[in-house]
Amino acid sequence: MMFPKKYWTITLASLLILAALIMISYHATKQDSDTGFFRRLVLEAAWPLESLKNTSLKALRESWDRYLFLIGLEAENRRLRKENHLLENQLVQYREGYLDALRLRKILKLQEQLDIIPVIAEVIDREQSPLFKSILIDKGTAHGLKVGLPVLSDQGIAGRITECSWHISRIMLVVDVNSNVSVLLQRSRTHGVLQGAGAAGCRLKYVPKAEEVKVGDAVISSGLGGIFPKGIILGVVAAVDKKEGGFFQRIDVQPSVDFGKLEEVVVLNPQKDRKP
Amino acid sequence: MMYPYLFLPLAGLLLVIFQTSVLNIFFMGRINVEISLILVIYAGFRMNVLQGALFSFLLGFFLDCAMGSISGLFTLIYVCIFFISVLVSIRVYAEQISLIIGFSFLCSIFEGLMIVLFFKIMYDINMLGSIVQVFLPQALVVSALSPLFFKLFHFFEVSFHDGNPQPAK
Incomplete structure (x- = not known):
């Protein structure tokens, strides 16, 4: 063994910390350079799971939006139905008024004649x-x-x-x-x-x-x-x-x-x- | 056996991806639930030094890549936390839940301080405010979840080693 056993842990720790520091230094000095190979590798590996997550989330969000839309639609439908009913009633009243006026006009005409x-x-x-x-x-x-x-x-x-x-x-x-x-x-x-x-x-x-x-x-x-x-x-x-x-x-x-x-x-x- | 050296990086990668993508949804991106940090502490308490150190190094690197942070930042932090965990596990009995919770909390705060310090030194950005806003809640969540994940990791370890887990140091 190159190092005594009792220094093994310290050596390993020093090596890894040094590697991390080198990475930081490299990143700090080469900020504009392309993404490193290992980083790309990790990103590529993450892609399928990310894609799956995004698809699932998208589906979930769409379902939720659809649910909300349907709730909104139902409420709007109810409101429009009520409004329609109100307008229909008004229309009936107006139509009645119009027909009343027509009848009364004829009656008044009759009165003038007779x-x-x-x-x-x-x-x-x-x-x-x-x-x-x-x-x-x-x-x-x-x-x-x-x-x-x-x-x-x-x-x-x-x-x-x-x-x-x-x-x-x-x-x-x-x-x-x-x-x-x-x-x-x-x-x-x-x-x-x-x-x-x-x-x-x-x-x-x-x-x-x-x-x-x-x-x-x-x-x-x-x-x-x-x-x-x-x-x-x-x-x-x-x-x-x-x-x-x-x-x-x-x-x-x-x-x-x-x-x-x-x-x-x-x-x-x-x-x-x-x-x- | 080469299995741990092949299986663990893959498992670590999946964990990091799961943590950064799926888990963040539940906390609306406000708190990063770092299960990987708990795993590093678990590795410091349970795994042998070489395997655990390399695993922590990789976990940190994966986290750097997944989070888009500066390469080496989390790698450095995780390696440091791993060796601190190793030192702690040598001196105290690492099976106590209170110790796991307390130590996880401290490690999480340590991580936050390291990040704040790093950004102050490297880019002269003052992030002290985020200690209370981000890292403290994160530390609370991580420490609260740590016993549960310790049990879960233990379960996986037992399954992986055919019912013969490594004893706590």
């Missing part, structure tokens, strides 16, 4: 039996209404008041089997009586077979009887049958008013008290 005091009422209930067709409105004698007054909608004649309370009135619709309205066919000026037929609509009666009636002819009020003003539409001819026995032809009329969708009506109150 020179009457219109009482606008809201439909609050409907009678749903097959033959008897009536509705309840939220106006009554307290609003100047009385039995017999004609009731119109923006689509034409709806019916007339048959019962009148202080704040509620019943309207017998023109499709009720008890309803009879004096009408005339607009094109041929033929008179007849429009009788309600329940769910089937209306039937125009007492039109002689000699009269020419066509499908699609408008049926308007004749003004006779003193209830309904003249010239307001009630419906159109849906079917004509002259083969039936008897003097008169059978004429089915499709009411112009869609009673299922009736929401507001106007009761025509003659302006007896109006000053000229």
Whole structure:
């Protein structure tokens, strides 16, 4: 042995420390030089594990980001759904307002034409039996209404008041089997009586077979009887049958008013008290 | 046997890479958990001088490379710590947990002081503030983890030597 055994540790320590110091000195003096061979070796050896770590971390980060994104997306989705719901409600309200305005405009136009005091009422209930067709409105004698007054909608004649309370009135619709309205066919000026037929609509009666009636002819009020003003539409001819026995032809009329969708009506109150 | 001379550098390299890359994630890069330092102390307590010294030298070099620090800095520090550990293990009973914890703490602080001193001498950079901010927490973490890693290294040593580990000096 070159060194005595008791100096072996000191020698080894000195050698290693010296090597480390040489390395430091080399690094300090050659700062700009290329990476050393051993350093490159270690870096190369570290590469697979670093790459694996980075891949794993990347996957983990992506999953986490995706999770966070999904959480954010879910929250945003919930917020947008709520917003959408709110906007839909607003849209419905605006649409309702628009439709109300359209109906009211027609009613006002009607008022100008007829020179009457219109009482606008809201439909609050409907009678749903097959033959008897009536509705309840939220106006009554307290609003100047009385039995017999004609009731119109923006689509034409709806019916007339048959019962009148202080704040509620019943309207017998023109499709009720008890309803009879004096009408005339607009094109041929033929008179007849429009009788309600329940769910089937209306039937125009007492039109002689000699009269020419066509499908699609408008049926308007004749003004006779003193209830309904003249010239307001009630419906159109849906079917004509002259083969039936008897003097008169059978004429089915499709009411112009869609009673299922009736929401507001106007009761025509003659302006007896109006000053000229 | 040549096995330790082939296996240990590889294991040391893997450990250093694991330590500098994976472990740093858990501490958000604020504290460097130096398991390699615990391993150097373990080597000083347990391994024979030549094997342990070379292993510490390599560990330091690997750490220099992995951390991108000045070549030889950690090599020098690890060699110094290894021989200090050898000296301590000759004089005291190195199996006590309190000794392992205390000694690991002191070695970690020593390492910090060496680095501060090195940068002061070489580049005239004052890093005294980092002793409290970086090296003290690092020393606390290392000392807290040292008993656990001593047990782990012991387990590996036993497995490596087929159930016959080297006795503590």
